[in-house]
Amino acid sequence: MSFLSVRGVKKAFGPAVAVQDFSLDAERGEFVSLLGPSGCGKTTVLRMIAGFEKPDAGSVVIDGEDVTHLPTRARRIGMVFQSYALFPNLTVEGNIAFGLKVAGVAKAEIAARVKEMLELIGLPKLGGRYPVELSGGQQQRVALARAIAIRPRILLLDEPLSALDAKIRVSLREELRAIQRELGITAIFVTHDQEEALALSHRVVVMSAGWVEQIGTPPEVYHTPRTPFVATFVGTANVLPCRIEDVAGRLSFHGAPLALDHALTGVTGGEAMMALRPEAIALAPFEGATNRLDATVRDVTFLGPVARVRVVLAGEIEALVDLHGEATRILPEPGSASVLYFRPESLQLLDRRDRAG
């Protein structure tokens, strides 16, 4: 059995359903991100794992122990909040020692652990400072130290980097990952920032409107999105209508034949949606690019390493093409006719799930 097992969890606040039916298994030492726009239910899931919210249905099991009905204090979790939530009346040391004191750990051991934590977060000299005397990044590092000082079974992080400015966010992100990997602690990380989720996680859970859209490794979620939501929320994608012609993976787009790199199972014909990343497309033939579509260039934006070309397909559907490197030397003229080239494996057929709510 996995280390953290969340099974069939549901939660509604009055008439508003926050989490529809959430299940997740995380292994010991795994870093899992819950990614989605605000209001998708990701924070509610985290708060149910923490015990701040009671699920209406389902169970939460940590290390074989069913904690669904345990109060937060008995769950042995560590939590880091977006607003840092350091105790303003205590020094950095006092904050880190708080959980250890509550647990009745011996004084000498507390002192040793606090020192160890301060070194881990790279602030060995700031133990005597009060939270107001620290920068946002320092405060969040102290909050992290405070959460892991009690040696929790799971580390829960609720958008811990969102309140920081861009530069600190990236450096603290690296640090967070290094500390998590070093301690081998299981971590659940909530974010609305796809870059954060992709950079930090072993696996990403993409959520929308209370539902799990997809669970997978960062490359899986990026390269093989399963739903239109995942395709457009994680990175940029052209989501286009298509027709499934046969189970061998042949599709058509407004009459133009296209091919997938795999056969389909259980799908026989009909309308569907497909995703195609802008960077997977070229305006010149290249090896393996057996799919091609006629297009008209609408406009071109040159951004240095990338040139973003907006094209129109079948006279009405807009799509984006990203040109890289040498391909940006000679740019197409707006209004000119062009051909999009891409490989079968770049084309991703999407589930068309209709959901209430």
Added chain:
Amino acid sequence: MSARGLARGVIIAFGATYLLLPLAGVLEFAMRMRRGVYSFDAFFTVFEDHRFGDTFLYSTVMALVTVLIGMLIVLPAAYAVRLHAPRLRATVEFVTLLPLVVPAIVIVFGYVRLYGSDSWLPLTDSDFGADALLAFGYVTLSLPYIYRSVDAGLSSMDVRTLSEAAESLGARPVTVLLRVVLPNIRTSILSGAFLTAAIVLGEFTFASLLDRPAFGPFMQLLGASRAYEPAALSLVAFAFTWGLMALIGAIGGRRKGT
């Protein structure tokens, strides 16, 4: 001096005069007890009267008891409302404001009828009972001030997140209240306590109608029967109040992070 500095000086001078001139007048009057010369005779007379010490001590103890009971009721209530029943906040606030609307005389009449010698709980029959009744009455009277100051203190911090942070670190609700909430609203609690003490020290209606030896009735008695002593007494009471205020300022500003 700039025009702005000048304006500031004028305003400060005006404010100081407004506050200090009556005090100076009272002081001048209090010192005229001995004919022809200024003396502190009125002050000595007040201090030598054993009723001054007795009633002042009584009221001080009452003030402390009131603050203690009031905080024990209000602090957990305000905290719980904020955390678990935010919708009840308006109702609770309204209830705590009632003592400002219902006159003290009405409250104490109600008390006497409910807890008088022919009632099911005759508290007024014993000194301790009457003292308890007076303390409870004072708690009611000071509810608006205690609740408002505690609630203001709770507003100044992120109670929910800090409580959750403490809980995630293994703390029980009582520990959260004592180790996280209380230290962070210390200044608010002190100001609520101070307001309560000031009200209790000068309160007349409750103490008089329950026939308790409190400072308020003593001041009234002295004012009705003497000329110079009441002026001296009011200055003493004023100095005591200012002393309390300075103390709160000193304690409140002593530590960082509030």
